[in-house]
Amino acid sequence: MIQLNQIYLLLLLVTVLPGCSTIGYYSQAISGHVSLMLAAQPIDHLVADPDTDTELKRKLTLVNQARRFAENRLALPTGDAYTDYSELGRPWVVVNLVAVPEFSLTPHQWCYPVLGCQAYRGYFNLDGARTEQRQFQELGYDTFIGGVTAYSTLGWFDDPLHSGFTSLSDDRMVALIFHELAHRVLYIDEDTAFNESFATAVELEGLRLWLEKRGEGKQFEAALQRQAQRNQTLAMVEKTSRELEALYQRKGELTREAMRQQKEQLFAELVSEYNRRAMHWEEPGPLGKQLESLNNANIALFRQYNQYVPGFRQLLKEQDYRFDDFFDRVMALSEQDEEQRVQILEQLSQRFDEYL
Numbered sequence: 515m516i517q518l519n520q521i522y523l524l525l526l527l528v529t530v531l532p533g534c535s536t537i538g539y540y541s542q543a544i545s546g547h548v549s550l551m552l553a554a555q556p557i558d559h560l561v562a563d564p565d566t567d568t569e570l571k572r573k574l575t576l577v578n579q580a581r582r583f584a585e586n587r588l589a590l591p592t593g594d595a596y597t598d599y600s601e602l603g604r605p606w607v608v609v610n611l612v613a614v615p616e617f618s619l620t621p622h623q624w625c626y627p628v629l630g631c632q633a634y635r636g637y638f639n640l641d642g643a644r645t646e647q648r649q650f651q652e653l654g655y656d657t658f659i660g661g662v663t664a665y666s667t668l669g670w671f672d673d674p675l676h677s678g679f680t681s682l683s684d685d686r687m688v689a690l691i692f693h694e695l696a697h698r699v700l701y702i703d704e705d706t707a708f709n710e711s712f713a714t715a716v717e718l719e720g721l722r723l724w725l726e727k728r729g730e731g732k733q734f735e736a737a738l739q740r741q742a743q744r745n746q747t748l749a750m751v752e753k754t755s756r757e758l759e760a761l762y763q764r765k766g767e768l769t770r771e772a773m774r775q776q777k778e779q780l781f782a783e784l785v786s787e788y789n790r791r792a793m794h795w796e797e798p799g800p801l802g803k804q805l806e807s808l809n810n811a812n813i814a815l816f817r818q819y820n821q822y823v824p825g826f827r828q829l830l831k832e833q834d835y836r837f838d839d840f841f842d843r844v845m846a847l848s849e850q851d852e853e854q855r856v857q858i859l860e861q862l863s864q865r866f867d868e869y870l
Contacts, residue, residue, distance in 0.1 A: 539635075539642075546638025547667075550607065554598035554674040573680040573687065574599060580688045580724070587727075588720045589837040590695040594672040602677045606661030610634040611643045613650040613657045614810035617762045617773055619755055621814045622655070623704065630703025633818055636665060658811035664690055666697035685733045688724055693717035699841050702848050708855060710819040712844060715826035719835065736797070743799045746791060748820045751813050754784040758810075781808045825859035828866040 557574045560566045566574075577596055584590040612634050613622040621633035637643040640659075647657045663678040673694065679687050696716035702708050718741060725734040757780050761773065768776075785805045792799045801808075801816065826844070833839040847855055 542637065542639055542642055546608070547671075550600050550602075550676065551598075551671070551674055553600045554676075555600075557597055557599050557675065560599055570680060573684075574675075576684060576688070577675055577679070577691065580691050583724055583727070584692055584695050584720065587723060587837070588692065588695075588716065589841060590692065590716070590720075591669065591698045592695060593669065593698070595669075595695065595698070596673065596675045596691060598672070598674040599680075600674050600676040605678055605681055606663060607676060607678050608636040608638050608662050608665055609640055609643045609659050610636050610662050610815075611647055611650075611657065611659050612811040612815045613647070613655045614814050616654045616656060616810070617765060617777070619759060619762070619810055619814055619817075621706075621811070621818075622650070632704075633706040633814070636662065656809035656811045658809070658815060660815070664694050666694045668701050669698040683733075685721060685725065685730075685737055689717045689721040689737075692720035692724075700844055700848055705852060705855075707818045707821045708848070708859075711822035711859075712826050714819050715823050715830065716837075718823070719827060719830055723835070739795075740797065740800075743792075743795055743797075744820065744823075747788065747800050747816070748823070750784060750787055750791075751816055751820075754780055755813060755817065784808060784813075822856075822859040822863070824866040825862035828862040831866075 557577065561571055561574050561578075581592050581596055585592045614620065615622075623631040623633055624635045625631040635643070635646065637646075643659050647659055650657050663682070664673075664676075667673055679690060682690065693713045693716065696713035697709065699716075700709070700712060721737055722734070725737060758777065761776050761780070765773070785808055788799070788801060789804050792802075792804060800820075801812070829843055829847075830837070830840045833843060847858060850858070
């Protein structure tokens with residue numbers, strides 16, 4: 515359960531923040547998180563309670579097993595994370611806003627106390643996200659708001675499990691737990707792509723090992739198919755990103771209207787190629803079942819979670835899937851400057867041999 519000293523820390527954070535709009539944003543974030551934690555009940559109590567729904571009890575038991583696997587096999591710092599459960603009444607816990615200039619693939623950065631800067635802004639309230647979205651749209655930014663099933667407080671608090679997790683299939687729920695726990699291992703200020711790609715790599719490889727250990731062949735095959743879809747989508751997005759970046763570098767040569775037309779054409783080609791492939795996938799792909807349109811914000815968000823995943827997976831493979839050694843290598847990598855980190859991860863990506 516949430517401790518009083520944790521509430522005091524959150525309240526203190528609000529009192530030292532300057533600016534009315536800043537206080538408004540942090541107030542909703544803090545009240546949302548506190549409400550989530552105050553509503554939580556110990557999972558062990560719910561599992562032992564004969565009145566707990568049978569399916570929920572099964573899911574919570576699975577979470578306990580996944581936590582032990584994460585700690586013992588994946589060397590993840592579980593602490594008391596996911597030992598309490600909250601009912602949300604909706605599939606997402608927060609929504610994230612991403613905003614990117616019209617002719618750029620570099621997202622706007624929001625900076626926070628302790629956490630540093632991130633390429634997205636989380637809201638517990640959808641109306642608040644839409645209000646800020648309109649402000650960016652008036653400035654000509656491409657924007658996207660997406661529901662987020664989970665977030666991590668990076669070990670500052672004992673993150674509770676909630677119904678957003680338990681509404682997922684078993685393998686997706688376990689993968690999400692591994693992803694969020696990975697954020698407790700390492701977090702670099704102002705490098706969202708590094709942080710999220712690292713956590714995604716831990717999620718993918720952790721899930722593979724989990725399903726192999728449990729001998730769950732059907733779920734394992736489904737997970738492999740989703741990884742294949744993710745890899746195909748990443749290849750398409752990276753190709754379009756290179757073409758867009760080349761276009762955006764021509765700002766001084768082309769009129770804004772000519773830039774817009776070429777930008778729209780490149781996105782239309784990406785949507786068409788994605789939809790053509792997704793028609794043959796048994797499950798919706800990482801960008802959805804079928805797309806109507808995309809913009810800079812959509813692909814910037816996808817790249818943040820996937821851009822360096824092949825490199826991290828190769829680094830883990832080279833450590834023979836010893837997660838302690840892998841984490842040490844990633845820690846050392848995080849101490850390099852950004853240009854060196856990117857270069858090393860790109861070199862690792864080129865060596866990555868997908869086992870699919």
